Amino acid sequence: MNTTQTRIFDELAKLMTNAAGAAQGMRREFDTLVQTQMERVLNNMDLVKREEFEAAKAMAQKAREENDALAARIAALEARLGIAPKADSTTG
Known part of the structure; x- marks a missing residue:
């Protein structure tokens, strides 16, 4: 290879390196x-x-x-007092 071709390849390599760096920066x-x-x-x-x-x-x-714990305590107290538990309004 002669010097001119080597310089062209060197310049091309620099250009590709710069392009790759610019692409990474843009990325x-x-x-x-x-x-x-x-x-x-x-x-x-x-x-x-x-x-x-x-x-x-x-x-x-x-x-x-x-x-749930409080409901159980209330049910136990109502049972001890002989009070009928109220109907659950969430069961429709």
């Missing part, structure tokens, strides 16, 4: 833009975060267990 910029837009959309949808959901779920479970 990162695009990913950042998409992530930013998705976060904005999700924030506008007023969605609850997983941690908040799990905390509310745990509180509801605890309240349900406490309610």
Whole structure:
């Protein structure tokens, strides 16, 4: 190979390296833009975060267990007093 062809290949290699670097930079910029837009959309949808959901779920479970325990205590007290239990309004 002569010097001219070697220089052409060197320049072509530099051009390809620069193009690859530019493509990677554009890819990162695009990913950042998409992530930013998705976060904005999700924030506008007023969605609850997983941690908040799990905390509310745990509180509801605890309240349900406490309610069941209190209902059992009331039923036991009514039984001791000879009071007929009231009909459950949730069973229709």
